[in-house]
Amino acid sequence: MGPYTHDETADPELAHHPEVVLLPENTQQVAEIVKLANHHKLPIVPRGAGTGLSGGIVPKFGGIVISLERFDKIIEIDSENMFMTVEAGVITERVQEAANRAGFLYAGDPCSGHSSTIGGNVATNAGGNKVLKYGSTRRQVYGLEVVTAEGDIVFLGGKCMKDSTGYSLLNLIIGSEGTLGIITKVILKLQPLPSHRVDLLAIFPDRSSAMQAVPLILQKGIIPAALEFMDNRAVQCCEEYIGEKLPYRKDAYYLIVTLEGDDEGFLEGQMALIDEVCRDSGVIEILAADPRRIWRARRVFAEASRARSPVYSGEDLVVPLSALGVIIKFIVDRGEEYGVTIHCAGHAGDGNVHAHILKDSINDDNWRQILLALHDQIYKKVYSLGGKLSGEHGIGYKRVKLLEEFCHPVELKMMKAIKQCLDPNLILNPGKVLQF
Amino acid sequence: MGPYTHDETADPELAHHPEVVLLPENTQQVAEIVKLANHHKLPIVPRGAGTGLSGGIVPKFGGIVISLERFDKIIEIDSENMFMTVEAGVITERVQEAANRAGFLYAGDPCSGHSSTIGGNVATNAGGNKVLKYGSTRRQVYGLEVVTAEGDIVFLGGKCMKDSTGYSLLNLIIGSEGTLGIITKVILKLQPLPSHRVDLLAIFPDRSSAMQAVPLILQKGIIPAALEFMDNRAVQCCEEYIGEKLPYRKDAYYLIVTLEGDDEGFLEGQMALIDEVCRDSGVIEILAADPRRIWRARRVFAEASRARSPVYSGEDLVVPLSALGVIIKFIVDRGEEYGVTIHCAGHAGDGNVHAHILKDSINDDNWRQILLALHDQIYKKVYSLGGKLSGEHGIGYKRVKLLEEFCHPVELKMMKAIKQCLDPNLILNPGKVLQF
Structure with missing residues (x-):
């Protein structure tokens, strides 16, 4: 079960063994597993390819990992309506390639696209390299098949170009990191392929x-x-x-x-x-x-930073465009102040900065202290500039405490109320996004 | 209080007197009103310009109408980040014109733009004439100031180009028709002005x-x-x-x-x-x-159909593009079968059909029966084609029973759970979208 203990965050504090890993083949099986787990109040952690960078699929409280890796079918390319329907476990790059072969563009393009799954992209509202023109994963997704925390199967959205038919549960599930439902199928918008x-x-x-x-x-x-x-x-x-x-x-x-x-x-x-x-x-x-x-x-x-320093903290902050230069300078200056190396790259056009704070040879105790102090200073500055904790990686496990600290208390209260009403036994990906 | 009894749906069944109309001048006043109303469990109906077509602002159970008409300030045009911040009661056309003068495009363009407010556009996720290229109102909105059902003030989103920081409450509020919160301020994305x-x-x-x-x-x-x-x-x-x-x-x-x-x-x-x-x-x-x-x-x-037949049922259905011809033919054929005149126009590129079913001189009892039968046949067909009840007008009061009938029961249950957890006393725009 080793591979199912962690995602791409190499920090050993962000790894934990599940009690069992299940590899269902269809939505009905997922629903049956969730019904059982809900009845017995067992934690369930849905998992794509494990390429996340926030500890979002770490089974922090043990329980059941549901790996979607067998959900690997491209179900349909609908050229007339310009949509593609895929199972949640299909690798992003396969979606892109299949769209290209049919003469279309799938505009989602996270850096991890060669190995990440589309379900994981949806769960974190992944960004990537084409957000400026085409938007995040949220904007590519028009339909979702979801297994709820009570084991019901529901299809949200579809192939309509617009929709004002009640609350947008589709948009609520997108980016909810497996804490409100398990995504099993996705309808993706295709774009004309630019020549x-x-x-x-x-x-x-x-x-x-x-x-x-x-x-x-x-x-x-x-x-x-x-x-x-x-x-x-x-x-x-x-x-x-x-x-x-x-x-x-x-x-x-x-x-x-x-x-x-x-x-x-x-x-x-x-x-x-x-x-x-x-x-x-x-x-x-x-x-x-x-x-x-x-x-x-x-x-x-990400791989290059990891090769230099196996443990590093990868930030994913986002600020309004006009604050981009200010926040990067602030981060680099703080790195010098604390004597740690920080690499910065990112999606400049989106105001999204990946700052990699490297542990290098700093001892564990100092590292924890420095990181706490750096996070405190950096995110106070980010929020003072109108920014947010995460542009595309999500909160996962890694940023739960930071969300608790920096999210407006009313917003946090609303999020928790929604989590509790849609997952009353708190079985879905517990300890992620929100803490109870 | 006459003008506050109805929206643009001229059907007398969709009109009702409020007990009081309040015209607050700032968000703090809205919050105080909501706190009082929540304490005394009084219905609150937030209202923009009353140009809706689904009875969404009809005070069906009396209570308090909060008109946002004094929220008419354009707060800021941020050229560097290409955002505009406005109060909820600003008329859509004023937003468009102010954006143009600053050298930008505001891409939201509902047909009612000369009189509808931006807050109403957001509440219904309004569509209009440029959805094909720029998306519905949802896609223009990056930030919202909202007064919750408990009278708290919260700001969701902001000026960041992307965001994976917890659940997208922003997207949940957009299109919720004043049933989950009262929108008081909006941050809108501006686009380069095409030459x-x-x-x-x-x-x-x-x-x-x-x-x-x-x-x-x-x-x-x-x-x-x-x-x-x-x-x-x-x-x-x-x-x-x-x-x-x-x-x-x-x-x-x-x-x-x-x-x-x-x-x-x-x-x-x-x-x-x-x-x-x-x-x-x-x-x-x-x-x-x-x-x-x-x-x-x-x-x-809409005005032309109303001039011919003051009472008519304006449908707002949406289907996948490939089903557009099929559904329009189906609707027109049903009109002939029942002997009623139906005008069809709409946003063809979005698969969004406005079918106006005219009452003309049909007597009231027959009209009710014919409309029930037509709706039943039309929406069974719409849903069999993968379509939905509303593309841009919302559910309001007019389509509550239809949503109850055609929405998947699990989806409906989730919507109701969310409504109940965010508005425990069910004071916000009661009887709209969902019925309890």
Whole structure:
């Protein structure tokens, strides 16, 4: 049962053995398991591929892990309505590839897409590299089959383009991290497949010039598919991990911009505008990037940090765009103050920062203390800037105490009331998101 | 208090006097009113401009109407982050105009925009004429100030581009029609203002050829801002109402297509593709439409039907796109079977049909019986096609019994559980959406 004790957070405090792992093959079996568990008040932890970064699938109180790995069927591609129906355990990349083969785009694109499941994407409202243009996973999801905490099967939403028929339970389940229901099937929106794509790598001499360019690009009315940031430490760490030389890596701060569209001439015009904005902000060089290499470097960020320091705290904070430069500077300064290395990268266009605080050789007691102090300072600052704890990874187990501290008490009370009314015995993924 | 007894549904059965109408000036006053009402278990009906079409603001059980009409301030246009913050009582058109003046687009565009309030748009998850490209009101809303049923004030969401920080209460409140909280402030996303716009009017000889063209246009990878349908009866009725001659009105079925973008050449290419698709489907003529005239005709559809028959039942059903032709034919055939006139228009690209069933001179008893029979047949068909009761008008009071009948019992049970946990005394807009 070892593999089912943890997700990708390597912190040993975020691992726990389940009492049993079940691999049901269909929704009816899931419903029967949940009915039994609810009757006997046993914890149930639904699990996709275990690629989460918040301890969301750790069976913290033992009980039953329900792995959705056998829910791996692509049920239908409906070209006429431009929807795809899949079981929850299908790997994200398989969804993307199947959509492409049918002439469509599936716009969800988390960095973990090669191994994460679509059910996990929905449960955390995963973001990724195309949120700026297409929105988070929430915006791709139009229908969900869900097993409730009482073992009932319900289908929410469907293939309608709009819906004002009662409360949006669909949107309540999306992002609820397996605490309000178990997702077994998903209807995903497909987009027209853009015929052209351009990847640019803009190399800046320092953080502030790179950060300055981000809102300016968006204010030009350009909506890139991706607008990513990597600070110099992230660039160096990722270069070492993939073993391929990256441009200017010694002193580079990267912005990676992807444009997608159907009109090559128009994309070229947008590239020229981006070029102009970046030059005004003091860019060193703008390269037409090799998308394979540059995106590989960006995507391995989590693995690269882990390779350097097996234990690290990966933050997933999100702030309004105008506060992006302020919060990154604040985090890096605090790292220097406390003598810890912090790598920053993230979805700059979304205001979503992944700050990796590395434990390196710091001893366990000091690490805990430093992390507590850093989190306290960082999130006080984040919330003062109108930001939030998580942009795309979710609260999981790792951020439960932080949510308790930083979420408005009325909002927290409403969340807890909803959890208690939909899962009266608190059996679904206990200890995640909310604490009771 | 007369004006506060009803919304735009002229059916006298959907009108009722409140015991008092209060016009608070700020959120604190709303909170104090709700605290008192909750203590004394008095019904509270929050109200915007009363332009709804489902009886959502009718004080069915008397009590207190809280009109938000004094909440009329545009608080901020944040150009850097591309957000606008407004009080709930601001008229939609004022939001659109203020966004335009600042160089942005506010993409919400209900037909009632000249008089509806933004708070009402959020409460019903209003749709309108640009859903195809920009999504319903839900997608424009990033933050809400809400007064809960217990009189607490809470701010949900904010100016972050993404958020996975606990349950999406924001999305739960959107579309809950004043039954889970009273919306007092709204943060709306602004879009880059497209520099070019084209309006086409495609005139078809019959319904089936017009319907055939709809999915074909979208399958070409074109995403129009609007793709609207008016059947021949709707065209004639609207022409009479506005008193301006419309092209081919004697035998015309209209598709109105609006394209928006920054690249004129690209829009021209898309127009050529649409032209091709429409010709393949048997179009009579495609005109570069005078947007003022043709959109005026489309927008007055509700008023035009009401002018002909003060009492009518306006349906707001939504189906998957591929079922659009089937359901419209089914509805028109049922009208003929029962001897009632039905006008159909709607947001074809969204699969959202507004079928106006006219009472005309039918006597009251017959009308009730016919309507019951028609609703039963129509919605059985809608649900068999994967459709829903409401695409954008909401359940209100008018569709409570239909929701009870057609919503999946588990989904209904979950909705009721949420209502009861967030509004234990059932004081907020009682008798709307759900019945207890």
